[in-house]
Structures are given as C-alpha cells and as structure tokens.
Amino acid sequence: MHDRASGLPRSSTTSERGLTRTRTQVVIVGAGPAGLLLGQLLLRAGIDAVILERRSAEYVLGRIRAGVLEQGTVDVLHQAGVGARLSREGLVHEGVEIGFRGRRHRIALKELAGKSVMVYGQTEITRDLMDIRAAGNGKTVYQADEVALLDWQNASPRVSYRKDGVTHEIDCDFIAGCDGFHGVCRASVPSDRYQAFERIYPFGWLGLLADAPPPWNELIYANSERGFALASLRSPTRVRCYVQCSLEDRVDQWSDARFWEEFRQRIGEGAIGDLARAASIEKSIAPLRSFVVEPLRFGRLFLAGDAAHIVPPTGAKGLNLAVSDVFYLYEALRDHYRERDERPLDHYSTRCLRRIWKAERFSWWMTRQLHQFPGDAFSKRMQETELEYLFESRAAQTSMAENYVGLPL
Numbered sequence: 001m002h003d004r005a006s007g008l009p010r011s012s013t014t015s016e017r018g019l020t021r022t023r024t025q026v027v028i029v030g031a032g033p034a035g036l037l038l039g040q041l042l043l044r045a046g047i048d049a050v051i052l053e054r055r056s057a058e059y060v061l062g063r064i065r066a067g068v069l070e071q072g073t074v075d076v077l078h079q080a081g082v083g084a085r086l087s088r089e090g091l092v093h094e095g096v097e098i099g100f101r102g103r104r105h106r107i108a109l110k111e112l113a114g115k116s117v118m119v120y121g122q123t124e125i126t127r128d129l130m131d132i133r134a135a136g137n138g139k140t141v142y143q144a145d146e147v148a149l150l151d152w153q154n155a156s157p158r159v160s161y162r163k164d165g166v167t168h169e170i171d172c173d174f175i176a177g178c179d180g181f182h183g184v185c186r187a188s189v190p191s192d193r194y195q196a197f198e199r200i201y202p203f204g205w206l207g208l209l210a211d212a213p214p215p216w217n218e219l220i221y222a223n224s225e226r227g228f229a230l231a232s233l234r235s236p237t238r239v240r241c242y243v244q245c246s247l248e249d250r251v252d253q254w255s256d257a258r259f260w261e262e263f264r265q266r267i268g269e270g271a272i273g274d275l276a277r278a279a280s281i282e283k284s285i286a287p288l289r290s291f292v293v294e295p296l297r298f299g300r301l302f303l304a305g306d307a308a309h310i311v312p313p314t315g316a317k318g319l320n321l322a323v324s325d326v327f328y329l330y331e332a333l334r335d336h337y338r339e340r341d342e343r344p345l346d347h348y349s350t351r352c353l354r355r356i357w358k359a360e361r362f363s364w365w366m367t368r369q370l371h372q373f374p375g376d377a378f379s380k381r382m383q384e385t386e387l388e389y390l391f392e393s394r395a396a397q398t399s400m401a402e403n404y405v406g407l408p409l
C-alpha cells in the first residue's frame, strides 16, 4: 500500500549488514499516555506508526501518576476506542472540596460549570491503550535503547535505535516527540531554536498509594499551616494521598505512620477515617515545576505532552494537556494524509499553546493558593484573602470550576 502524500510505501523493511531499515509514516517516541494515545488514534485512521519506548511495558505500567480526567479527555478516549472500561469503572465527581482553617468548602463543579470530572488512574488508561494496540497489531518497540533523531529538519527524517545489540533505522514522514520531560526529542533541538519558560517551586509532593476505601467522596485539597495536603483516590478501594514536603526529604524518612500523622493534621480528623492503619503500596516524592517550550514544532518533529510542558499537579492538568496536544496532532496528521491539507500542521503549535498557557495559569494559581511558601507576610495575606474571596463569591467559584473541569478542546 502506498501513501498518497509521499508516494512511498507506507511501511517496508530491508536488512543490511548489522542494520535493519524500516519505513513508516510516523515514528512516535515514548509509550506514555501521549504516545500510546496518538498511536491508537492514528491506527484507527489507517496511518502507519511505530512507537519506540526505552523502558519495558511493565515499568511503564508501574508508574503511579495522574488520576483526574476532564470530560474532554474522556471524550477523546472514547473516540480512540478505549472508553468501555473507563465508563464501567471510572468514578464521576461533581465537586471538589477546599480545606482551609479547619473548615471545608465545596466547589460544585457540575452545578457551576455544567461538567464533571472522572477519576480513573493513568495506569489504567495506559493499560487500556497497550491492550488495544496489541489487539490491533500496532507496533511498539519496548526497551529501545539509544533512540536518536536524524534529519528531522528536512522532508525525510529518520529515527535510529538499538535493540538486542542490533541498530535499527526507521525512515518516516514525521516524528512525534511524546517522550516526556527528560526525553531525547526536545533535547535534540538546538536550544536557540526555542524559548523555554520555567518556574521551579521550593517544595515537592510526597505521594502515598494504599489499598483502602477512601473515607471521602470527593477530592479534598487542604491548605494548612503545616503545608498542603490532598486526599485523592484511584478507585473505590484505593487511595492516593499527598503532603507538601521539603525538596531535601527522602522517601525512606517517611514511614507510613509519619505520613498518616502529618496527613491527619493537615486534612483534619474527620477526613482520615481508618487510613492510619493502611499500609502503603507505593510512596514517591515529586518536585513541582511549571515549564513550557515554544514552539512545539521543529521541521518534521512535533512535541506533545510532558516533552513540551510541565504543570505542577495541583490543578490535575498534566495528563489532560497531553491528551489535548495529541488530539490536535492526530487531527493535523489526519488532514495531511487524507486531504493534503498542511494548515493544521502549521497551526499545531499555536493551537496547543493557547490551551497550554491557560492550564499553566490555572495550575500555578491552584499551587499558589494552597501551599505554604517561604516569603513575606504580604504574600501570605494575599493568599488568605484570595481563598476567602473564593469561598464567598459564586463568580470566583465558577471560574475555578470552569478551569478544573477543563476548558474546551
């Protein structure tokens, strides 16, 4: 079968001494949610793609990360054909709570913004996407070492990698850099070709995962004098809880007992239930960062997801932004192959960045209002006043709700 746009075979393989050469339409670097979702959307559109992932599938599935999905994300997952288990097992949340000075204030998301969010773990989305890719015979190379981007600035890019001691080279039309913040794609672009915007926060989040029924019905974000805490969940039998911690802290300094005692003091006695007895199945510390790179397109290379931007997790936007980037990239590639229309590819960066910056603003705002920052008394008063205004003003709550459930795609 030939590709209408390039006139070349969609996929082919040749073998030379010590090197295999393959051709595909799109090489996707990274099998996180961004790469797997793009692969699935392209597969359904009949566009050939190969995913290269440096880790094993088990390792990727073992990473505990996001859990709150916007309605737009849920819609894209349905469009990709991976909505069935999500519909059965995902938990619809129509509100969130903010704890402050010993009181909890509910933000009625559905009532104020007309939409809800869905709680469904990133690990489950990844598993669903891996399963459907395997069923559709989509090619994913796990444990692909030394992935390198070649000639991405001209019309015939290539990507090479090593696997089991053999070097492989893939000729392609486009490269999708879905390889996260520490990946090779953005790092391959000379730094004078883009502008990076960054803010690093002076604290981290210590997260604990435990198999225990959550004693809360909706997420609780708490601003306490001892620091931020978040009561979250992944399913009706699994909690995910966080406390703001020092960047110098190590996980081994935090026994389960210490974590739960700190969590209790920050979130309030009424919210902790029997959790103090729940044993952790995972604990990790994540630094908090805001980061955006502009533009997202470099010749034939397109960045998507954490490769292009990072948000602090307070607004639950990281995964949702990865999904919107991927959706825009999928639409642009589809129009290129089906209609020979280059405009959506040309506008990809601008289209993504409009949404990215709004999510960055909201994540920064949530982080600013809910954590204890080192700093002056004026900033602290501003934070307190901002929260009081939020609790008193329906307009302020509507603004928060509109952003939390996700701006339109």
Ligand SMILES: Cc1cc2nc3c(=O)[nH]c(=O)nc-3n(C[C@H](O)[C@H](O)[C@H](O)COP(=O)(O)OP(=O)(O)OC[C@H]3O[C@@H](n4cnc5c(N)ncnc54)[C@H](O)[C@@H]3O)c2cc1C
Binding pocket: 029, 030, 031, 032, 033, 034, 035, 052, 053, 054, 055, 060, 064, 065, 066, 067, 068, 122, 144, 147, 178, 179, 180, 181, 182, 183, 184, 284, 285, 286, 304, 305, 306, 307, 313, 315, 316, 317, 318, 319, 320, 322
């Ligand atoms: C510890 C942690 C906790 C988080 N918690 C939340 C949360 O609670 N809520 C929220 O909304 N978001 C959260 N996030 C953010 C969210 O998980 C990310 O936004 C999301 O994973 C982005 O998906 P992605 O596919 O773009 O990147 P990733 O998930 O990072 O996937 C990138 C993939 O590329 C692979 N890769 C990297 N380099 C190479 C290479 N050279 N060659 C081949 N493959 C490569 C990686 O192994 C990885 O599998 C969290 C992130 C972290 C790190």
